[in-house]
Amino acid sequence: MSRIVYVNGAYLPAESASISIFDRGLLFGDAVYEVTAVIDGGLVDFHAHQQRLRRSLGELGIDFDPASIDLMGIHQGLRDRNGLDEGLIYLQISRGVADRDFLQPEGLEPSILLFSQALPLIDSxxxxxxxxxxxxxxxxxxxxxxxxxxxxxxxxxxxxxxxxxxxxxxxxxxxxxxxxxxxxxxxxxxxxxxxxxxxxxxxxxxxxxxxxxxxxxxxxxxxxxxxxxxxxxxxxxxxxxxxxxxxxxxxxxxxxxxxxxxxxxxxxxxxxxxxxxxxxxxxxx
Missing domain, CATH: 3.20.10.10 (D-amino Acid Aminotransferase, subunit A, domain 2)
Structure with a gap:
């Protein structure tokens, strides 16, 4: 069964998911991320990771409020869709899509992607x-x-x-x-x-x-x-x-x-x- 990922509002099979070649995360590394562990089907320190995410976004001046979407629900949705009991959920938010320019544009819609990885974390x-x-x-x-x-x-x-x-x-x-x-x-x-x-x-x-x-x-x-x-x-x-x-x-x-x-x-x-x-x-x- 194909792994299900999340890209800009949609759950998709991994092989059909994509982002723009003009995404600033791709062109400049102009993006932040978080990785949340999953054990026993539960998220480890989820709220602390979201607090750090908010700080990282603020330090880079990426105009996005994590509270504006249900990030916990998306994490749970990926967990459930992929049957993830133990492993990781990766979240990345970039500044968004714009023609290549070193000047950081204003008013972009951030790109949001998440995916899961099944890994043995406890019995390592x-x-x-x-x-x-x-x-x-x-x-x-x-x-x-x-x-x-x-x-x-x-x-x-x-x-x-x-x-x-x-x-x-x-x-x-x-x-x-x-x-x-x-x-x-x-x-x-x-x-x-x-x-x-x-x-x-x-x-x-x-x-x-x-x-x-x-x-x-x-x-x-x-x-x-x-x-x-x-x-x-x-x-x-x-x-x-x-x-x-x-x-x-x-x-x-x-x-x-x-x-x-x-x-x-x-x-x-x-x-x-x-x-x-x-x-x-x-x-x-």
């Missing part, structure tokens, strides 16, 4: 073995806090990492780790402190990051929101990444050096289990 083999990451210089544009579709550089770096036998990349700016190709980066020190870069223009304000930090505080962990170096990460007791697509994902080596004993640590296992448990308690149906 990567969560059992942990990730090997490499580090590379962070050469992305300076407004990494806006969730835009300008993803070419992290895509290049992840492709390089996998081509070299690793799983992902952690990017480094002025000697300190910013984030992964599509995730926030965290370490646990020998004395049990959780260290992660604070919110700024340097990193995406991760929805999963925020939830995990809240749950970690409730569990009694001391949190330090500050930059950390690659050397600190390599000397950490445990390391992990967070994202809507991977939840809490252990990192077991950085640039070939094992983290701790090179195996998934118990603290990260507990954080992952706690995140999944709490997410299940807060699902939107």
């Amino acid at each position: 083999p990567a969560a059992e073995r942990g990730l090997a990451v490499i580090t590379r210089e962070d050469l992305r544009w300076g407004r990494r806090d806006i969730k835009t579709t300008q993803l070419l550089y992290p895509s290049m770096m992840k492709t390089e990492a996998v081509g070299g036998g690793a799983d992902d990349v952690w990017m480094v700016d002025n000697g300190t780790v910013t984030e992964g190709s599509s995730s926030n980066a965290h370490i646990l020190t020998a004395d049990g402190r959780l260290i992660t870069r604070g919110l700024s223009h340097d990193i995406l304000h991760g929805i999963t990051r925020a939830a995990v930090l809240d749950y970690a505080r409730e569990a009694g962990l001391e949190i330090e929101e500050r930059p950390f170096t690659v050397a600190e990460a390599q000397q950490a007791r445990e390391a992990f990444a967070t994202s809507a697509t991977a939840f809490v994902m252990p990192v077991v080596s950085i640039d070939g050096q094992p983290i701790g004993d090179g195996r998934v640590g118990e603290s990260v296992r507990r954080l992952r289990s706690l995140y999944i448990e709490r997410s299940r308690e807060r699902l939107t149906f």
Whole structure:
């Protein structure tokens, strides 16, 4: 059965869906997006994702109010039409369609598209073995806090990492780790402190990051929101990444050096289990 997608007000079979070749999302990356996880048929942190979507639209000056359409209903419609019990729903909003010009036109009708992906999120083999990451210089544009579709550089770096036998990349700016190709980066020190870069223009304000930090505080962990170096990460007791697509994902080596004993640590296992448990308690149906 064909996957059903949503494009500008219509549910369509994926093979017959299309957007204009003059869409500014295609021509300029002039678009924002969100990815919402689905587990047990429910949406994870849906409202937090919509709040960030509103912020991203505002930062780019895209004239669209997410409340003007029933985005929750569209997510639910895609879930139901595709029989999605576990996986992801991707939402993208571009500035709209206009002849190619670097000047951002006013008064465009934004283009809206959504699609689903069926993926195993909870029983993830990567969560059992942990990730090997490499580090590379962070050469992305300076407004990494806006969730835009300008993803070419992290895509290049992840492709390089996998081509070299690793799983992902952690990017480094002025000697300190910013984030992964599509995730926030965290370490646990020998004395049990959780260290992660604070919110700024340097990193995406991760929805999963925020939830995990809240749950970690409730569990009694001391949190330090500050930059950390690659050397600190390599000397950490445990390391992990967070994202809507991977939840809490252990990192077991950085640039070939094992983290701790090179195996998934118990603290990260507990954080992952706690995140999944709490997410299940807060699902939107």
